[in-house]
Amino acid sequence: MTAVQRRMRGCVATTIKDIARRAGVSPATVSKVLNRKDAFIGEETRKRIWSLARELNYRPNSIARSLVTRRSRVIGIVVPDILNPYFTELVRACDDAARRRGYTTILCNSDGIPANEEAHLTFLAGHGVDGIVLAASDVVPNADLLQALNIPFLSMDREIGELDCLAARVDTDCRSGALQSAGYLIARGHDRIAFLSGSAASANTRIRLEGFEEAHRSAGMAVDPELVRCGEFQHSFGYRATLSLLDTTSFSAICCMSDMLAIGAMAALRERGVGIPGGCAVMGFDNIYLAPLLDRPLSTVDRRIFESGRIAIDALIDFLEDPERRRSAILLETSVVERTTA
Amino acid sequence: MTAVQRRMRGCVATTIKDIARRAGVSPATVSKVLNRKDAFIGEETRKRIWSLARELNYRPNSIARSLVTRRSRVIGIVVPDILNPYFTELVRACDDAARRRGYTTILCNSDGIPANEEAHLTFLAGHGVDGIVLAASDVVPNADLLQALNIPFLSMDREIGELDCLAARVDTDCRSGALQSAGYLIARGHDRIAFLSGSAASANTRIRLEGFEEAHRSAGMAVDPELVRCGEFQHSFGYRATLSLLDTTSFSAICCMSDMLAIGAMAALRERGVGIPGGCAVMGFDNIYLAPLLDRPLSTVDRRIFESGRIAIDALIDFLEDPERRRSAILLETSVVERTTA
DNA sequence: GTGAAAGCGCTAACAC
DNA sequence: GTGTTAGCGCTTTCAC
Numbered sequence A, B: 001m002t003a004v005q006r007r008m009r010g011c012v013a014t015t016i017k018d019i020a021r022r023a024g025v026s027p028a029t030v031s032k033v034l035n036r037k038d039a040f041i042g043e044e045t046r047k048r049i050w051s052l053a054r055e056l057n058y059r060p061n062s063i064a065r066s067l068v069t070r071r072s073r074v075i076g077i078v079v080p081d082i083l084n085p086y087f088t089e090l091v092r093a094c095d096d097a098a099r100r101r102g103y104t105t106i107l108c109n110s111d112g113i114p115a116n117e118e119a120h121l122t123f124l125a126g127h128g129v130d131g132i133v134l135a136a137s138d139v140v141p142n143a144d145l146l147q148a149l150n151i152p153f154l155s156m157d158r159e160i161g162e163l164d165c166l167a168a169r170v171d172t173d174c175r176s177g178a179l180q181s182a183g184y185l186i187a188r189g190h191d192r193i194a195f196l197s198g199s200a201a202s203a204n205t206r207i208r209l210e211g212f213e214e215a216h217r218s219a220g221m222a223v224d225p226e227l228v229r230c231g232e233f234q235h236s237f238g239y240r241a242t243l244s245l246l247d248t249t250s251f252s253a254i255c256c257m258s259d260m261l262a263i264g265a266m267a268a269l270r271e272r273g274v275g276i277p278g279g280c281a282v283m284g285f286d287n288i289y290l291a292p293l294l295d296r297p298l299s300t301v302d303r304r305i306f307e308s309g310r311i312a313i314d315a316l317i318d319f320l321e322d323p324e325r326r327r328s329a330i331l332l333e334t335s336v337v338e339r340t341t342a
Numbered sequence C: 001g002t003g004a005a006a007g008c009g010c011t012a013a014c015a016c
Numbered sequence D: 001g002t003g004t005t006a007g008c009g010c011t012t013t014c015a016c
Helices: A002-008 A016-023 A027-034 A043-055 A062-069 A085-100 A114-126 A143-149 A174-187 A203-218 A235-248 A259-271 A305-321 B002-008 B016-023 B027-034 B043-055 B062-069 B085-100 B114-126 B143-149 B174-187 B203-218 B235-248 B259-271 B305-321
Strands: A074-079 A104-109 A131-135 A153-156 A166-172 A193-197 A228-230 A253-256 A281-283 A300-302 A329-332 A335-337 B074-079 B104-109 B131-135 B153-156 B166-172 B193-197 B228-230 B253-256 B281-283 B300-302 B329-332 B335-337
Touching: A016 A027, A016 A043, A027 A043, A062 B062, A074 A085, A074 A114, A074 A305, A085 A104, A085 A131, A085 A259, A085 A305, A085 B104, A104 A114, A104 B085, A104 B104, A114 A131, A114 A143, A131 A305, A153 A305, A166 A174, A166 A305, A174 A193, A174 A203, A174 A253, A174 A281, A174 A300, A174 A335, A193 A203, A193 A235, A193 A259, A203 A228, A228 A235, A235 A253, A235 A259, A253 A259, A259 A281, A305 A329, B016 B027, B016 B043, B027 B043, B074 B085, B074 B114, B074 B305, B085 B104, B085 B131, B085 B259, B085 B305, B104 B114, B114 B131, B114 B143, B131 B305, B153 B305, B166 B174, B166 B305, B174 B193, B174 B203, B174 B253, B174 B281, B174 B300, B174 B335, B193 B203, B193 B235, B193 B259, B203 B228, B228 B235, B235 B253, B235 B259, B253 B259, B259 B281, B305 B329
Parallel strands: A074 A104, A074 A131, A131 A153, A153 A166, A166 A329, A193 A228, A193 A253, A253 A281, B074 B104, B074 B131, B131 B153, B153 B166, B166 B329, B193 B228, B193 B253, B253 B281
Antiparallel strands: A300 A335, B300 B335
16 A cells, blocks of 8 residues: 555655666666675776765665565564663663664563563564563563574573573672662661562562671671562552551661662652651662652662663674674672662 | 574574465465455365464564565654653553554654754664654754655654645644643742743744743733743753752742653752742643652643553554545643642 | 676465 | 465675
């Protein structure tokens, strides 16, 4: 339909054939010149072809090119939800990095639903992406599918077994991040610290809880199970959990495992008239770009989100361009950033 | 290279030919069945083909399909910056809507730089997208380029002349939005209201200022030019401008033309110890998903961001599928949402 | 230095 | 009911 439309309006794009005809050479020659594989092409012809290309406003049809080269220079990115500021930033970082290396990205939101994720994966494969960045908080990826698709991918923020097409795994050292966060609070004299995190079943939560516990251990303290609340990494859970904590126990600080949890927690504290950090200190995690912009700039643990996106894309593209360059795991260090809430 | 790799590992994907061979029919027959254009195909053959497809794990190669059909079922989305929550939400809404209709999106961040925007536009054209959603706050699009590319597009939140390939224009009625916002504040007894907006040169600001002024006019009041500050729609400008207002004049409310401006303004007010809304009321604009989640839930003007994305995509796809269905301009109504800051 | 030919995986006329 | 043919726009091998 559209094809017909275009033709009707006389608006078919210029192809290398058009250029070839007008330059009096073959399409092959034009292709060589335009792709700079023109070592053996006469200076004269080369000039003619380039100027014709400009004049006729030639734009390569990358669909056709991909079909023959079997490379699309497109990378798929699968995240749970781009509305989550952590992923917004990660996606932007990946896109920038990819673009710098001449690649484009296609974004997919899985909403953390395995079925969606699988659908996206097969979709991306069908669309001929060269590689995939797979990021998640909780979901365990379908390793079989990944294997079957046989398309190079990079796993971000999640554990995954050895796979032929795994380019690398990049992860934040969240254990150490949680340790730093709790350590920071303990050093400031807090001894009843609440812990808010995502699903209790997820590796992400388990690992952070380990760090949290270790911080206590090395200070000769124990964690009161009453104070650890696991649910989701989202704002709403931070709000609800804090309200519930306030109702049932006492504490002088909250160690949140995401900035959104911290934002939710602060809303609850404010609602109950608890001062921050006086009545209760709050630590976030991630250091999303909003953290410093809040009414009350949030103290948090920096995960170097932008950098991690760049590193991930670079590792993936390195692998695509030379499969020998496989990296096993890249672990990013965290650091506490002190602002006003703790 | 990659192709070679795959072949080496013996992992070429199943094609329609493979199925045809094993089913003892021609590729054409397989294509017909798989595309459900199988009115004249025997029940028996049909069954065989489907089961073979499943068994061999067939996935259509959409690159090849696009090349011949000249349709990709991909829509390009160009926004200034996905980190801006307004655009994050818009993009997510567009993506959801597109997906529901069987399309995918490719996202491009222009950072509001015309050169980037043009690069993205030609890039998207080269990648065979069926249509483009072009969203911007300030940038005036290159109409010539759009015309030359001749690819259907939809203009979002910006003015644009008549163009052959313009599917529709969707816009929020920001004049009325600003009017409502100022009217709301005036009705609550404020008579010195500051106005914070984006670039003074942009149509977006001009239109909103008109609404702001009209609200004053119809209340028999005048706008003190001292109180209107134009710069950017971003947080940092809201912060700086509020500080400067505080230093130079007096006012009891701020009418912000984006929620991010409001967030910046509130940070400044808090820094100076001005209570909200007691010392100064704050109205936002957009109603981004963060607005209700803030420490102090933000009163604002709802733009129905999600809905606008859906409407835009639907209008664009309607046009793609039937160019008769061109819509001129779609204007979305705003409404005040009252929370805690005004 | 350049071109002819083959083919990427798929669809669409039209023939049988 | 099904197959044949002819491409889509491009790259690439190999022949000249």
